[in-house]
Amino acid sequence: MSGKVVLENISKWYGEGDTFVKAVDQVSLHVNKGEFIAIMGPSGSGKSTLLSIMGALLSPSEGRFLLDNQDVTKLTKNEMAQVRLEKIGFIFQSSNLVSFLSVRDQLLLVSKLAGKKEKEAKQKSDQLLERMGLFHRRNYYPEQLSGGEKQRVAIARAWMNDPELILADEPTASLDSKRGRDIVEMIAKEVKLRGKSAIMVTHDERVLDLCDRVWKIKDGQLSEHVTAHV
């Protein structure tokens, strides 16, 4: 069955001769609608490169990446930016909010970049903030928020343009286990609710039970991981 996110024999290598490094090696992956998968791996395993390729930030050296039936590998830089804007929602390791924007403006920025109508964007951002339990914080700046709250704002921001794919880069890294679990639960809930796909790169084994499938990456090669939780 063809999914929302399809990776076909993706490879990425850097350098030549002695400096030749194969970061991602023949990776194939299908993620279906409403599916939340986790990718685990030690540092240096190629998981960030893989995430960058799936995030339309890097072009693979080889292979095909289809997102919502569109071949992303053949796009120009500007077209890739457009794909990121419309089809991908990022949740970064350390939330990476814009320091001078209020919580609400963080969300409005995304729709502004996409050129959407302001009135609809405002309604949407208010709904999202409500669901994330952040409505009372909408006029706060990032420096006034706790780590968990920042990460929730980042999740809300990721959903703002109604993306097909959510990519989370170690979203729990800067949080304690309780808050980390809350955050991952929120991502999982939204994915199921909206019928979108989400891929999370993580070290955190405590949240794997919230994912539908867990993959392991080692030396650039991906393999499905079977755990007791799943």
Next chain:
Amino acid sequence: MFLALREIKYSKLRFLLIGIIMILITWLVFLISGLANGLSSENASSFQNIEATHFIVQPNADKKLSRSRISEDKWAEIQKLSSPGGVTPFGQKMLSIVKQGTDHKIDIAVFATDANGFLAPDVIEGKKLRNDAKNEVVVDQSLSEKGIHIGDWIQDPDTDQKWQVVGFTRGQMYSHSPVVFMNLHDWQTIAMRQTAETTTYYNAISVRMDSSQINVLQSKVKDIDIISKEDALQNIPGYKEEQSTLNMMMVFLFVIASFVQAVFFYVITLQKTSMYGVLKAIGANTAKLTRSLVVQMLFIIALVIMCSIGLSYGAQALISPSVPFQLEIGTMVLFSGLFFVVSIIGSLLSLYQILKIDAVEAIGRVD
């Protein structure tokens, strides 16, 4: 706009500080330009307002009217070859005079001309200059600040020559001194008494002609040099030096202002590298980020220029009238335009930084 203005709102202090620095620098540029204008008009308003197009001077006078001597014979020769009303003789001498009955010396510039010619001053108060009157002068009104009024006699303490002030004119300064206009008859006594010459002379012949007539004159009359009004102005003693000093200051201030602004934006752009990475990752393209930076810069420079213009006019109102200070709208517009241009050039450094940022950096690390 969205990002640009919100950042300014959030980082008020930072932008306020750079804004104040920029305001002070642009204000200084406007003040110096006002001073340059003021000094130039105090130095040479008589020449800026003069209706002549050219001056005929002696070839070896180095274009300086004060060094040039045109003899009566030469004047007759020139007059014969020119249309009537197109040329008029011009005598000029710097003198120190006193108001009769006092011993306080005042520097003046004597301009001698045909009272019916085109160099004759427009009188704003009192009587006009006449060719048939003896020892009558029309003076620049700034002499009234020195206590000289219509009807007063002024005299040259060295020669005891005396003249009666019969009228005031306006905007007639030469080499930082007020101009005293006299007719050619009175000029002869000055020219002949104060030099060893036995016949009278003029410093120059003022000309009001188009260039084809000038060329004819130049080819027919030997031993003359015809210089433009602008040349004559530039060669007023001290004029060029004064203006070039002030212009150099302004050029330096422009360079400093553009560097200050460029460095400021460069540093805050460097600080925001990771933010730009994130914005690129979530789909902002370089064009949008560039627009944001340029809007921010133009917004600030526009505010800065408005404040500086306001402050400059404020300063003009407060500065005492004796200080040569004059703001000109044309110069202000030109300099404001220049500030916009230098700030856009200055922003190129920061634009390069934004271009260089790779969205992949937002992922934290690349294996």
